[in-house]
Amino acid sequence: MPLNPTSFLYEVDAATSVATITLNRPERRNALTFEVYDELRDTFRALDREPGVRAVVITGAGAAFCTGGDVRDIIGPLLEMDAPELLEFTQMTCDLIAAMRECGKPVVGALNGTVAGAGAVIATACDVRIAAESAKIAYLFTRVGLSGADMGIAWLLPRIIGLGRATELLMTGDFLDAREALRLGLYNRVVPDGETLAAGTEWAARLAAGPSSALSVTKRALEREAHMTLRDALAEEARLQAACMEDPNFREGFRAFVEKRAAVFS
Numbered sequence: 436m437p438l439n440p441t442s443f444l445y446e447v448d449a450a451t452s453v454a455t456i457t458l459n460r461p462e463r464r465n466a467l468t469f470e471v472y473d474e475l476r477d478t479f480r481a482l483d484r485e486p487g488v489r490a491v492v493i494t495g496a497g498a499a500f501c502t503g504g505d506v507r508d509i510i511g512p513l514l515e516m517d518a519p520e521l522l523e524f525t526q527m528t529c530d531l532i533a534a535m536r537e538c539g540k541p542v543v544g545a546l547n548g549t550v551a552g553a554g555a556v557i558a559t560a561c562d563v564r565i566a567a568e569s570a571k572i573a574y575l576f577t578r579v580g581l582s583g584a585d586m587g588i589a590w591l592l593p594r595i596i597g598l599g600r601a602t603e604l605l606m607t608g609d610f611l612d613a614r615e616a617l618r619l620g621l622y623n624r625v626v627p628d629g630e631t632l633a634a635g636t637e638w639a640a641r642l643a644a645g646p647s648s649a650l651s652v653t654k655r656a657l658e659r660e661a662h663m664t665l666r667d668a669l670a671e672e673a674r675l676q677a678a679c680m681e682d683p684n685f686r687e688g689f690r691a692f693v694e695k696r697a698a699v700f701s
Contacts, residue, residue, distance in 0.1 A: 438481055440474040444496070451640040452489035454482060454540075455632075461497025466505035467553055469512075469524075472531055475557075479534035479542075489643035491538070492635045493561065494545035495554075503552020503575065510579075525585075528553065532587045535560040536658060539651035541642040545635025546570040547628070551610075556586040559595065559621070562654060563642075565635040566622040571610045578608040594661065596621050646684035646700040 438445055444457035456478065458465035482488055495501055504510055513521065535542055535557070544561035550572040558564055558572065566572075574592070577583045583605030592601040596619045604611070616622040626634045642650060652675050660668045679685060684700045691698035 438478060438485065440478055442468065442470040442474045445478065447488060448636075448640075449487070451636075452487060452643045453636060453639045454485070454488045454491045455636065456491065456493040458493070458495040458501055460505075461495075461499075463505060464499035464502040464549060465495040465497070465554070466502050466508070468505055468508045472528055476527065476531040476534050479531070479538050482540055483534075483538040485540075488540055489647050490541045490543065490639040492543045492545050492632070492639045493557070494632050494635060495547055497548075499548035499554075500544075500546045500550045500570065501552075501554025501557060502549055503554050528586050532556065532560045532591075536587075537655075539654060540647075541639065541650055541654065543635045543639045543642070545631045546572075546622070547631045551575055553586060556588045556591070559588060559591050563638055564622045565624045565626060565631060565638055566613050566616065567628045567631040568613050568625055569628050570613045570616075570622070570625075570631070572613075572616055572621065573608055573610040574605050575608045577606060583608070592621075595619075644700065646682070646688065646698075648682055649679055649684060652679060 444459045445454065447454045456475070458471070460466060460468075460471075482491055513524065516524070541563070542561045544558045544564040546558055546564055546566040548567065548569050550558050550566075550570055552573075552575045555572050555574050574583060574585075574588055576585050583589070589601075589605060592605065595601075600619060603609070611619070611621070613622060613625045617625045624634065624638075656672065656675060660671065663671065684698075687700060688698045
């Protein structure tokens with residue numbers, strides 16, 4: 436059954452096999468609601484098995500990518516919840532990040548405008564981040580008295596920019612402008628405002644044209660090997676690479692190289 440979320444926009448370009456998720460509350464700077472969290476989690480879980488999709492772009496409508504949890508629709512109700520209800524909510528937000536990281540398809544963040552709070556964590560959970568020049572980013576949790584470690588960011592961010600700078604950002608909640616985020620490696624590319632979605636989609640299409648199985652193996656190895664010894668990682672990569680050598684894409688890649696043409700991967 437085709438995916439049909441109702442709390443954000445979703446479309447698939449059949450020509451490129453790229454799915455685009457657009458957070459679509461521009462009047463609220465794409466602030467998240469309980470429903471958006473829930474549907475995003477379920478969508479990324481489903482995308483891992485979606486045969487017509489080979490890469491994913493996530494972006495925001497209007498002037499912001501995402502400013503985190505909606506003050507009116509989430510923050511207010513949280514103040515009225517008891518301990519089990521609060522834990523259920525925080526586990527659900529963490530499940531969204533798990534679904535993004537466990538999705539075997541490459542996920543490209545096309546970051547337009549402000550990227551803050553939970554929106555910054557969602558951006559960080561993408562495999563590649565293409566940002567507008569105006570796309571400042573901040574992990575704001577400590578500014579409202581919450582732990583800077585939320586939704587897995589204390590695991591994700593140090594792996595991208597190092598422990599020292601991650602500690603600074605998670606403890607202060609300070610904003611980084613796009614150029615500094617690019618310098619630190621948090622953003623992969625910075626493009627002029629208004630060109631973010633086009634650039635992100637181009638990246639996603641490039642990845643979608645690649646060998647899907649090999650990209651999925653690569654993404655999952657990057658996750659698993661974070662906790663392995665070198666010897667265990669070497670053994671794992673030897674096993675994975677031997678399996679990839681039996682995949683038809685390996686033969687196609689070799690033939691294309693010999694014949695001096697672009698490979699057509701399945």
